[in-house]
Amino acid sequence: MRCVWTDLCLTVNGETLLLDKSGAAWWPRTRTLIFADLHFEKGSSYARGRQFLPPYDTRATLLRMAEVAARRSPARIIALGDSFHDPFAAERLGTEERTLLGALAARAQFIWIRGNHDPHPPAWLGGTVMEEWREGGLVFRHEPRAKAEPGEIAGHLHPAARIAKYGRSVRRRCFAGDAMRLLLPSFGAYTGGLDVGDPAIAGLFGARFHAFMLGQDRVYAIPRMQSGGDPSRLPARGILVSG
C-alpha cells in the first residue's frame, strides 16, 4: 500500500490506516471510511437555548464528508458516535441535509456507533446501529477505554494540538495515535478540541504517541507532543509510523 504524499499512514495493531487531511481515517484494505464526532445539528441545539449560531453546520459537515467520500469511494462508512448532537437532532435535519445524507448512505453501507450524545441514532437513516464494531485487528467504539485491547479506533475526546514557533502558535485538530490505538479528531463543523497534553488523552497512551495535526493541504506528524514542539522536525512527505 502506497501513501499519497498529502496523507500519513499509521499501522495500528497490524492494520494500515491512512490519516486523511480532512480528519477522517481511511482503511484501504476494507474500503472503510471513518468519521468521529459529527455532532449534526449542534447549531440548532444551541438555538433551542436562544443562541443563534449559523444554521449551516450540518450542511458544512456533510459537504466535507461528501468531498472525502468522492475521493475515496468507500464501500462502508463508520461514524464513531456523537454523530447527532442531541436526541432530537435528527428530526431537525433540513431538507437539503437529508438529501446530502441520503446520497452518502446510497453509496456506502453506514455503521452508526452509539455515542453519549446519541445513544439511539435514528433507525430511519438506514445502516446499522452498533455499540462497537470489530473487524480484522481493529475495534471501533465511541469512547476509548483506559485498558483497551490492541487496535482500538475511537473518538469522543476531540483531540487538538498546538505548536509554538517564531513567537507564534498554531492550534489544530489532530489524530492522536500509536501502534496500538488511534483517536480521531472531531469532524463536525462546530466541534472544539481538547489538548492532547490533557491527562484524558495523554493518559491513554504510553510514553510515546504521536499527534497528527490537520493542515490546510496535508497532515503533519508531531512526535510526542510537548509544549513548544518543533515543526522543523516534521516529515516533508508521507511516512509510515510503526511502533
Next chain:
Amino acid sequence: MLPQRFEDWFAAKGWTARPHQLALVQRAQEGQSVLLVAPTGGGKTLAGFLPSLIELSVRPKRARASRLHTLYISPLKALAVDVARNLETPIAEMGLAVTVETRTGDTPAARRQRQRHVPPDILLTTPEQLALLIAHPRAPQLFEGLKTVVLDELHALYNSKRGDLLALGLARLSRLAPGHRRVGLSATVADPLPLRRFLSPQPMAGEALAELVIAKGGAKPRIAISASDSYVPWAGHLARHAMLDVMAAIGESKTALVFVNTRSQAERTFQELWRLNENNWPIALHHGSLAPEQRRKVEAAMSKGGLRAVVCTSTLDLGIDWGAVDKVICIGAPKGAARLVQRIGRANHRLDEPSAALLVPANRFEVLECNAARDAVLAGELDGERLKQGSLDVLCQHIWGMAVAAPFQAQALFEEVRSAAPFAQLSHADFEAALGFVATGGYALKSYDRYARLRQLPDGPSSKNMWRLAHPRLAQAYRLNVGVIVEEPMIDIRLQSRGKPIGAGGRRLGQLEEYFIEQLSAGDTFVFAGDVLRFEGLRETAAYVTRTNDPEAQVPSYNGGKFPLSTFLAQRVREMVSAPERWHVLPEPVQEWLKIQEWRSVIPKPGQLLVETFPRANRHYLVCYPFEGRLAHQTLGMLLTRRLERARMKPLGFIANEYALAVWAARDMSGLDMGKLFDEDMLGDDLDAWLADSNLYKRTFRNCAIISGLIERKIPGKEKSGRQVTFSSDLIYDVLRAHEPDHVLLRATYADAGSGLLDIARLSDMLTRVRSRIVTRKLDRVSPLAVPALLEISREMVARGEVEEDILRDNEDALIADAMRVD
C-alpha cells in the same frame, strides 16, 4: 448673571467666573444644548455643572421629591468618582440641598436598586450603566424629570463603538425626557462639528447642531525634543540611548508622567529607569494589564504627591487631575497631534502657566515625527478623525436592550435610532436586518423561527409590528453581556515561591493575553509588572510564575495600545522629509541620513510615493514609503505579495512599520510597472480573498459576534466558569462566510475592518492619492531610508540569545555601512 449665592462663593474663593462658564449658564437659560471645547485646566467640569447647580438651588422646596435632574456620563468610572468628590466642595460651601451619587459596576447592588426608585439629583455614571438603566422597565419613571445630560471627555467617545452605544442611549432619553438639554465637554478637537451633531437629536431630514462655546486657550506649552548630535538609533522603540536624559528630566521636576505607547515599552522603560535610579526616587508603573488593586495603589500614591514619576500607557491619557504633575515625558512616536496635546495637558492644570513636555524619539523616523508633532501643536493644528458610521453590532445589542425595557414598535424604534447622529444614515433594510438578527439570528434559512428571542405581537388596531422579549431569562442574559468593550482572552498571572507545586496558591500580579502565554514553554522568562518572571506552567485559567533575574528575559508583545500614526501627522512628516530647507532643525545624524538618501536615491516630492528596488544578499527588495501606519502597510503588504506571486516574482516575505513597507522576493522586481502594481483595483477580489483567512479579520468578527450577542460572554448562572466566551468564533466565521456571506454580522465585520485592525479605508485613500505619482528608483544597493525597515526584518527573524545578538549586530553594521557609503 449668577445668583447671589454663587457670586459670593466665587468671590470668597478669590475667583471670577470665566466667560465660558457664564456662556454655559446663558445657553442653559435659553434651554439649548451646547458643546464646550476647552483645554485642560479651564474649569470645564464646573462649567458643565454650574447651570444644573443653579437650577437645583432655586427650585421650590416642595419640588424636591426624588427626581433625577442631571445625568453625567464619563468614559472612565474613576473619573466619575473623582468628579463626584469635586462637586461636593461647592455644594457644601454654598450649602446647597443637592444630592450627588455615582453608579458604576462597583456600586453595591442594594444602592443601585435604591437609585432606581429614589435617585439623587445628580447621578454620575458610564455609557454601559446608561445602557442598563434605559433597558430597565422602570426607566420611564426614573428619567421623566431629567433636565440635563453632561457628557465628559466627549472627544474620546463620540467616534467609537462606545460612542454608538451612548448615542443610542441618548436617543432613548430624548423619548423618555423630551426637551432635556445636553452639555458636551471636550478637549480641543480639529473639527467640533461631529461632536455638535452627536449632542443634538437628528431630524429625519437635514441635520441639527448643538451650540458651540470655545474657551480661550491657555499658555502655549513648552515642548523640548531630546536629541543627540552624536547618536540617533536607526530602529527600535525603546530609546535606551536617551534614558539618562529621561532620568535628568525626572530629576528636574516634582512629579513626571512618562508616557509610552505599549505595555511592553512600559515594562522595559520601567526596568531601564530603575537601573539608573541611583537616588532611589519613587518611580512607579501603570498599565492596563496590571491588577486593578496595584493600579489603584499607584494612583493613590500619585494623588498624595508621593511619587517622582509614573511610567504609563494610554491608561492615563484621560482621567483624574493630579495637581502635582509638572512634567510630561513622551517616549517614542507621538502618533498624533491631538494625542500629544492630551498627554501634555496632563501636566500643570493651571491654565495660564505653560505645560512642560519632553519628547524622546527612539529612532530616526521618530525624530521626524516628534518635530512634525511639535510644529503642529504649536501651530494649534490637530488631527481630524475619519467619521465612522454607527456599527450594526452595537445596534443589535441596543435592540435587544430595548426589548428588555418594554415591547416596542419597530417603526418607532427605527425613527428613534435614526435620531442618534451616528445612525442618522441607517437604512431601513439594515435596521430590519439587525432586528431579524436579534429575533432569530437573521439567517436566510429560517430554521430558528420557532426559538426566537423576540416575538412579534399580533397587530392591533393601534399597534402594528410590535415586538416583545420571548423569555425573562433573556433580560438577565442581556444585562450580563451589555457593553462594547471586548477583551482579548486573558490569563491570570500568579506569583508562586520557588519549589511549590504549580497551581498551589500564588498572588495575582495581573493578566496577560492568552496568545502570549501560549507561546511560552516552562522555563521561559519574561518581564511583567516590573519583575523578571519565570513561566512554570498553566493550570486552568492561570499561569504560574516565579521570580528570577534572567537578564535576557523577553518582554510580552501585547497587542493592546498600538494606535497608528494619524493621517494628519503622517502628512506633516512627509512634508518635512520633502523639504530639505527644514532639515536644519534636525540632529546632525538625521540630517546626514536624509542627505545621503537624497544623493543615493531620491527624496520624494510632496504627494509622491517613492518605490525603491535593490538586491541584497541573494534577495531582491522592493521598499515603499507611504507613511500610513503599520496596519495599513500590513494590509498593503498582503495584497502586494499576492500580486507579485501572480507576476511570478516569487515573493518571500514582507515587513511593515509605521512609515515603510519592505517586500523581498527571489526575482528582481525593478522591471515591473509600479503604477499597475499599486493600482487601487487590488482592493477588490484580492482583498476579499485575503480577508477570508486573515486572523485579524477573524478577531474583528469575534468582537462583532460578542457585541451583537451572537456569542454570549457570560451565561446566567455560569458567570464564574472562567471561560471567556461560550463558543469559538472562528468555527462560526468559517461556516457563516461559506454559507451566508451577506449576513448582517459579516457586513458589520467588514465595516469594522475598514477602519480598525486592517485600516483598509486609509489604504484606499493612499492608493488614490499616489495614482500616477509613483517615483521609482532602481538601486544597486540598500538606500538609507530603507535601513530601518530592513533592520526590523532581522529583528523579527532572529531569535534571542547571546550568539544571535552578535549576528544581529554584525548584520546591522554591514547594512548601515552599505547604505551610507558615499561612492
